[in-house]
C-alpha cells in the first residue's frame with residue numbers, strides 16, 4: 001500500500017496501491033474477510049476494473065459454491081451468449097473457474113418492465129452483503145449515469161456518449177455499442193451492507209476526487225457513497241493523483 005496524505009472529506013476508507021494488480025490483491029483480501037464474516041451474497045461488477053480482483057479469486061482456493069452473486073448491469077438487447085455481454089464477461093472472468101450457488105445477471109433480452117420487476121425482487125430476496133463497484137470516468141456507478149435519481153432501483157438507463165465511447169473498445173464499431181442497459185439503481189446499490197469500490201488509472205482521477213470531496217449531487221452519481229456507512233475505496237496512484 002502507498003502511504004500518502006490525501007484530501008478525503010468523506011467517511012470512506014481509502015486505500016492507495018501502486019497499481020491495479022496490487023489493488024486486485026487488496027480487494028481479494030477484503031472479499032475474503034467479508035466471506036469469513038459470513039457474507040453470503042456478493043454484488044459483482046463488470047468492466048476492466050474488477051479484472052485483477054477476479055484473477056485473484058480464480059487463482060485462490062476459495063470455494064464460492066455456497067454464495068449467491070448479483071451483477072450490477074447488463075447491456076439491453078444483447079443475448080447472454082453475445083461475446084460482449086456481461087454474462088459472457090462474468091463467465092470468462094470468474095464463473096467458469098469459480099461457480100457460485102446462484103448467479104443473477106439482468107436478462108438483456110428481457111421485457112423492460114418484467115425484467116426490472118424481476119430484478120428488484122431478486123435484490124429484495126437476497127440482500128447484498130458486499131457490493132463490488134467500479135466507477136465510470138463520469139463518476140457513474142453501475143450504469144447509473146449523471147442525472148439518474150438517487151432513489152432509482154433497477155431500471156433501463158440510456159447510456160451517455162462518454163460511456164458509449166469508453167465501452168466501444170469492446171465492439172466492432174460504434175453502431176454495435178448498446179445504447180441502453182439494465183442497471184441496478186443507486187438505491188439498490190446503497191442497500192448493500194458493505195461497498196468496495198475500485199478505480200485504477202488517470203482517467204478515473206477526476207471522478208474519484210469528485211466522489212470523495214465533491215458535493216453530493218446526482219450529477220456525480222458516486223458522490224452518494226459519502227452517505228453510506230461502510231465504503232472502502234481501493235485506488236492506484238494514478239487514480240489518486242487529483243486528491
Ligand SMILES: O=P(O)(O)OC[C@H]1O[C@](O)(CO)[C@@H](O)[C@@H]1O
Nearest residue numbers: 046047048049133134135136142
Ligand atoms: O472498469 P471500466 O471498464 O473502466 O468501467 C467502469 C464502469 O463502467 C461500467 O462498466 C459500465 O459502463 C461499470 O460497470 C464500471 O464500473
